[in-house]
Amino acid sequence: MISPATAPDEESIRALLRRVVDPEVGANIVDLGLVYRIDIASGRVDIAMTMTSPACPMGEMILDDVRAALADGLPSGWQAAVELVWEPPWSPDRMSERTRRNFGW
Secondary structure (H helix, E strand, O other), X not given: OOOOOOOOOHHHHHHHHXXXXXXXXXXXXXXXXXXXXXXXXXXXXXXXXXXXXOOOOOHHHHHHHHHHHHHHHOOXXXXXXXXXXXXXXXXXXXXXXXXXXXXXX
C-alpha cells in the first residue's frame, strides 16, 4: 500500500501492478510489457495497458485484478481508471530483459 501521506509516483504504481500476474504465462503484467502508460494527476491514476493478444481468454480477469490492486494500494480518496488499448500491438520486445531470459528468449 502507498502511504496515505504521500502521492503515488510511477514506480509505486508499477510496484502495485507487479502484483498482477498473467496466469497463462506466469509473469506479472509490468515485466510482460503490458502496461503502456501511467498518468498521475491530483487524486487520480490513469493506466493504459494491453494484452498479449486481443483473443486473450484471461483479459477480463487481469483487468479486474489491476483494478483491485489499485483500489487496495492507492491512498484513500484516489481514483483509478484502466483503459485497454491495442495500439501499438504488444510484442515480446516489450518484456523486461529478465522476463525474456526466463522464457529463454
